[in-house]
Amino acid sequence: MSFFRETWIVxxxxxxxxxxxxxxxxxxxxxxxxxxxxxxxxLKKVVQxxxxxxxxxxxxxxxxxxxxxxxxxxxAFVGFGLIAEYRAGVIERMRxxxxxxxxxxxxxxxxxxxxxxxxxxxxxxxxxxFGLRAPLGGVLLALLVVALLGAAFASxxxxxGLVLKTEDALASVLNGLAIPILLLSGILLxxxxxxxxxxxxxxxxxxxHVVDGVRAMFRGDLGSATTGWxxxxxxxxxxxxxxxxxxxxxxxxx
Amino acid sequence: xxNARELSRTFRTRSGPVEAVRGVDLDVAPGxxxxxxxxxxxxxxxxxxxxxxxxxxxxxxxxxxxxxxxxDPVGVRRRIGYVAQGGAxxxxxxxxxxxxxxxxxxxxxxxxxxxxxxxxxxxxxxEGLWNRTCQSLSGGQRRRLDxxxxxxxxxxxxxxxxxxxxxxxxxxxxxxxxxxxxxDEGATVFLxxxxxxxxxxxxxxISVIDHGVIVASGTPEELKRQVSGDAVxxxxxxxxxxxxxxxxGAVLDGADEPVIDGAQVLVRVPHGAAVLPHLLRDLDxxxxxxxxxxxxxxxLDDVFLSLTGRSLRDEPAA
Numbered sequence: 001m002s003f004f005r006e007t008w009i010v011x012x013x014x015x016x017x018x019x020x021x022x023x024x025x026x027x028x029x030x031x032x033x034x035x036x037x038x039x040x041x042x043l044k045k046v047v048q049x050x051x052x053x054x055x056x057x058x059x060x061x062x063x064x065x066x067x068x069x070x071x072x073x074x075x076a077f078v079g080f081g082l083i084a085e086y087r088a089g090v091i092e093r094m095r096x097x098x099x100x101x102x103x104x105x106x107x108x109x110x111x112x113x114x115x116x117x118x119x120x121x122x123x124x125x126x127x128x129x130f131g132l133r134a135p136l137g138g139v140l141l142a143l144l145v146v147a148l149l150g151a152a153f154a155s156x157x158x159x160x161g162l163v164l165k166t167e168d169a170l171a172s173v174l175n176g177l178a179i180p181i182l183l184l185s186g187i188l189l190x191x192x193x194x195x196x197x198x199x200x201x202x203x204x205x206x207x208x209h210v211v212d213g214v215r216a217m218f219r220g221d222l223g224s225a226t227t228g229w230x231x232x233x234x235x236x237x238x239x240x241x242x243x244x245x246x247x248x249x250x251x252x253x254x
Numbered sequence: 255x256x257n258a259r260e261l262s263r264t265f266r267t268r269s270g271p272v273e274a275v276r277g278v279d280l281d282v283a284p285g286x287x288x289x290x291x292x293x294x295x296x297x298x299x300x301x302x303x304x305x306x307x308x309x310x311x312x313x314x315x316x317x318x319x320x321x322x323x324x325x326d327p328v329g330v331r332r333r334i335g336y337v338a339q340g341g342a343x344x345x346x347x348x349x350x351x352x353x354x355x356x357x358x359x360x361x362x363x364x365x366x367x368x369x370x371x372x373x374x375x376x377x378x379x380x381e382g383l384w385n386r387t388c389q390s391l392s393g394g395q396r397r398r399l400d401x402x403x404x405x406x407x408x409x410x411x412x413x414x415x416x417x418x419x420x421x422x423x424x425x426x427x428x429x430x431x432x433x434x435x436x437x438d439e440g441a442t443v444f445l446x447x448x449x450x451x452x453x454x455x456x457x458x459x460i461s462v463i464d465h466g467v468i469v470a471s472g473t474p475e476e477l478k479r480q481v482s483g484d485a486v487x488x489x490x491x492x493x494x495x496x497x498x499x500x501x502x503g504a505v506l507d508g509a510d511e512p513v514i515d516g517a518q519v520l521v522r523v524p525h526g527a528a529v530l531p532h533l534l535r536d537l538d539x540x541x542x543x544x545x546x547x548x549x550x551x552x553x554l555d556d557v558f559l560s561l562t563g564r565s566l567r568d569e570p571a572a
Contacts (some may be wrong), residue, residue: 005361007360008360009355009358010359013352013355016351017344017346019349020346074511085344087344088340088341088344089338089340089341089343090344090347092308092336092338093336093403094359095308096308096331096334096335096336097306097331097356097359098360098361099360120302139474145338159456163519
């Protein structure tokens with residue numbers, strides 16, 4: 001089907017552009033690695049002496065949070081690249097071809113997913129010398145979740161970029177969303193520590209369930225309800241992200 | 255190649271609807287270079303974006319390259335090429351890779367895409383730039399790359415939106431040659447411009463759009479003939495005598511109301527050269543001294559001025 005062929009063409013073109021400047025792929029890794037080295041060691045004692053934390057050692061609690069954070073924020077900024085392409089006239093040039101408009105979105109999202117998987121794998125490997133121990137199956141499932149999460153947020157970011165069309169506007173939106181998402185998802189500290197009102201508030205945030213799910217995967221609890229809810233929340237986010245992205249890319253004047 | 259009837263587009267804005275294009279009729283024959291002229295904001299680009307399927311018309315019908323604009327936009331896209339005003343290449347991308355990817359989006363195989371791209375590179379004087387990044391190209395080279403991107407699938411109909419804006423005179427002349435050659439090879443070219451010399455020397459036929467409606471159509475010659483006669487331009491030594499000179503001009507056979515601009519007096523007459531001896535004798539007898547006399551055949555700028563009340567040349571950038 002031509003849709004897959006077109007998606008592949010857009011994917012390969014985008015990936016080439018990323019590979020040409022690999023430094024960005026690793027600059028994006030700097031932040032989680034700094035959290036790992038400069039913040040992670042503080043947690044070890046905290047985890048040992050704090051009741052109410054989910055089971056697992058400090059790294060099994062902390063690294064999943066970093067992975068989810070990478071999945072969200074690594075992808076959330078891709079809209080800036082799209083604005084640059086829009087301004088250069090590339091989006092319009094591709095829109096006058098017979099190619100399916102959704103292929104223009106999905107090809108780019110796939111590139112972001114690949115980049116994210118490389119970053120997430122590096123982050124996981126770097127965590128091992130710090131003391132991370134986790135079952136391989138759980139880690140692989142967690143990477144799948146990160147990939148899907150990246151697809152959802154990349155798609156939303158592209159849609160936002162295409163609608164807003166300026167870096168300033170996109171930056172404002174991302175800044176406005178980043179802090180509540182970060183604080184209400186238990187990425188840094190698990191929400192099991194939260195007072196009741198905060199826990200209930202965070203329960204509404206699907207990302208909190210994703211983080212809890214990924215933590216369960218890192219413990220090897222693949223059959224647990226927490227893992228299930230995490231996967232469900234991830235799939236729901238992907239559905240919403242792709243729906244919004246697809247609708248925006250199909251719109252005529254976008 | 256293009257038949258448009260009553261094509262219209264209204265934009266909804268916060269301050270109410272804006273009718274950018276109000277019932278445009280266009281007929282472009284196969285194999286011609288068609289010029290679409292108008293000041294900024296006249297509706298040129300909106301019309302172009304409708305004809306290239308980027309905007310859906312709010313009213314009207316059009317057939318473009320044999321396909322119905324509303325019912326078969328993908329068919330239109332397959333058959334047309336579009337070179338946008340603002341360019342189409344990403345600074346950090348490699349020129350050749352962009353061209354190959356673009357061709358492949360039209361369903362062309364990888365090998366064929368590269369062959370066509372390299373052929374176009376050599377025809378548009380871009381040889382040796384295949385592996386360069388777009389940002390390392392000069393302005394003229396980058397514009398020609400935009401054109402390669404719009405031609406790589408060999409469209410029957412090519413839309414060029416302000417193709418030479420921002421280019422130096424040499425690059426412009428060079429691009430004109432390439433555009434003429436497209437027509438000679440059988441393609442149809444639809445171009446917008448606000449350079450009248452460009453329209454005059456390049457286009458077989460022209461339509462002028464202003465405030466969203468077509469105000470004139472025809473060959474450049476036909477349009478120029480619509481402006482009655484030649485302009486006789488007198489430049490006086492003493493600007494204070496311009497009223498006297500204008501009075502003498504006004505009584506010439508078939509003369510329009512003379513226009514005074516400082517030391518210059520412009521009067522439009524059917525045959526400029528024929529009235530000149532008589533006029534000069536009269537001026538001399540009234541002791542109105544001249545520094546120069548010029549008889550100007552009508553230009554497209556005159557056409558534009560008489561049609562829209564504005565000069566394209568003096569128009570501030572919108």
